[in-house]
Structure formats: C-alpha cells, structure tokens
Amino acid sequence: MPAKGDHDARRRDVSEAVWRVVATAGFTGLTMRAVAAELGASTGLVTHYFPSKALLVRHALDLAAERTDERPLRTPEAPGLAALRAAVLDVAPVDGDAVAMNRVWVSSWDLALADAGFGAAQAARYTRWRAKLARHVADAQERGEIGAGDPADLAARVAAFTHGLVTQALFDPEAFGAARQERLVDGFLDSLRAGAPARDS
Incomplete structure (x- = not known):
C-alpha cells in the first residue's frame, strides 16, 4: 500500500489534471480518458480516485467552488x-x-x-x-x-x-x-x- 502522503499527493495531481481538463474543454470534455491523458497516466489510476463519471464531475464542481472562494x-x-x-x-x-x-x-x-x-x-x-x-x-x-x-x-x-x-x-x-x-x-x-x-x- 502506498504511504498516505504519496496517496494524497497523487490525488492532488489528479485534481490538478481534472481542473486543467475542465478549464480547457469544459464539463462536456471531462472524461476519465481526458483526465488520464492530461495526467500522463492510465484511466485505471483516475478511476481509483473517482470510480464513476458522476464522482468526477462532482469533484470538478467542488474544485471550482473551492478555487473561487480561495482566490486572491x-x-x-x-x-x-x-x-x-x-x-x-x-x-x-x-x-x-x-x-x-x-x-x-x-x-x-x-x-x-x-x-x-x-x-x-x-x-x-x-x-x-x-x-x-x-x-x-x-x-x-x-x-x-x-x-x-x-x-x-x-x-x-x-x-x-x-x-x-x-x-x-x-x-x-x-x-x-x-x-x-x-x-x-x-x-x-x-x-x-x-x-x-x-x-x-
């Protein structure tokens, strides 16, 4: 099992890739395959953190709200x-x-x-x-x-x-x-x- 720190860092990497995909292609372009390509990894890695498209979309929405609230x-x-x-x-x-x-x-x-x-x-x-x-x-x-x-x-x-x-x-x-x-x-x-x-x- 990977260390918790490694797990959290990898999740942050996936989150950053999700954000870049949505910022470039919008929610219609947000797919497991697109995030994996942005990350340079397999779709299996993405589905490890977000097992369904619905969870992936929800995470992207949460990121948008978080970044909006925390922006300078x-x-x-x-x-x-x-x-x-x-x-x-x-x-x-x-x-x-x-x-x-x-x-x-x-x-x-x-x-x-x-x-x-x-x-x-x-x-x-x-x-x-x-x-x-x-x-x-x-x-x-x-x-x-x-x-x-x-x-x-x-x-x-x-x-x-x-x-x-x-x-x-x-x-x-x-x-x-x-x-x-x-x-x-x-x-x-x-x-x-x-x-x-x-x-x-």
Missing part, C-alpha cells in the same frame, strides 16, 4: 464605488486564472440547469454574490457616488452586466482584452452615477 481578491482603495469596481473586476476574465475560472463556471451552467441539486447550489451562490454587490451599492449611495434606487435591483444590473462581459470576453478574447474590459466596467459604473448628488470639490 483586489483590495479596493475605498468602500462604495471603488469596492464595487474591484468586485466586478474580481469576476471579469482579465487574466489567465480568471479566464480558466470563468470557463469552468460557464461550462457548468448546463449541468446546473439539468440537475436540481446543483442548480439550487448555483442559485444560492449567485444570491450571495448579488448580496455582496448590493452592500457595495448601498455604501456608494451613502457616499453620494451612485444615484437613488433599490440596492438589490442595482446589484442585479451589475451582475447582469458582469456576466454579459464574461461571455463576450470568453468567446472573443482578442476583442475583449483586459484593458477594454476595464474601460467597459468603468463606463458601466459611470452610468450608475446618474442622479447622484453633487459632491463638494
């Missing part, structure tokens, strides 16, 4: 609009890691629509994200940076814009590079200023 986030210069901008850019696919993360999540939407349990988990995740955005919106309103309106509705607009930007950037990365994404984010956030009270200079 921007430190905003101030609360309010600056924090809202940072939260949007934390999601936007402006670098390689963010592109991979978004490819995984977007490819998982089909699973979420087909599986009630996973769909509920996704809905809960998006509810938490919108709540976080709504707190930034409310702070921005208190600071006079954003006009009046229901913070939850404005947060939903921000979330919809962000997901729209994500899908365009994933499908046309040459047209939606990091610099353009940031300009689009800034332009969208400027549109939320309408009706904000004038601030003393």
Whole structure:
C-alpha cells in the first residue's frame, strides 16, 4: 500500500489534471480518458480516485467552488464605488486564472440547469454574490457616488452586466482584452452615477 502522503499527493495531481481538463474543454470534455491523458497516466489510476463519471464531475464542481472562494481578491482603495469596481473586476476574465475560472463556471451552467441539486447550489451562490454587490451599492449611495434606487435591483444590473462581459470576453478574447474590459466596467459604473448628488470639490 502506498504511504498516505504519496496517496494524497497523487490525488492532488489528479485534481490538478481534472481542473486543467475542465478549464480547457469544459464539463462536456471531462472524461476519465481526458483526465488520464492530461495526467500522463492510465484511466485505471483516475478511476481509483473517482470510480464513476458522476464522482468526477462532482469533484470538478467542488474544485471550482473551492478555487473561487480561495482566490486572491483586489483590495479596493475605498468602500462604495471603488469596492464595487474591484468586485466586478474580481469576476471579469482579465487574466489567465480568471479566464480558466470563468470557463469552468460557464461550462457548468448546463449541468446546473439539468440537475436540481446543483442548480439550487448555483442559485444560492449567485444570491450571495448579488448580496455582496448590493452592500457595495448601498455604501456608494451613502457616499453620494451612485444615484437613488433599490440596492438589490442595482446589484442585479451589475451582475447582469458582469456576466454579459464574461461571455463576450470568453468567446472573443482578442476583442475583449483586459484593458477594454476595464474601460467597459468603468463606463458601466459611470452610468450608475446618474442622479447622484453633487459632491463638494
């Protein structure tokens, strides 16, 4: 029997291969054979850790959630609009890691629509994200940076814009590079200023 340390290290290697396959080929491309090829090993090694496709998919989803929750986030210069901008850019696919993360999540939407349990988990995740955005919106309103309106509705607009930007950037990365994404984010956030009270200079 291999030592526990060796077993754990090998499982981490398999997990990394699972992540790379999903980030490249999406969940439709996630197969035992694809993971084995990515790992440079036999399918028997993969099935040792994940005996079924369902367990392999579940592990990939758990990895996506774990990496999303543990990824480094921007430190905003101030609360309010600056924090809202940072939260949007934390999601936007402006670098390689963010592109991979978004490819995984977007490819998982089909699973979420087909599986009630996973769909509920996704809905809960998006509810938490919108709540976080709504707190930034409310702070921005208190600071006079954003006009009046229901913070939850404005947060939903921000979330919809962000997901729209994500899908365009994933499908046309040459047209939606990091610099353009940031300009689009800034332009969208400027549109939320309408009706904000004038601030003393």
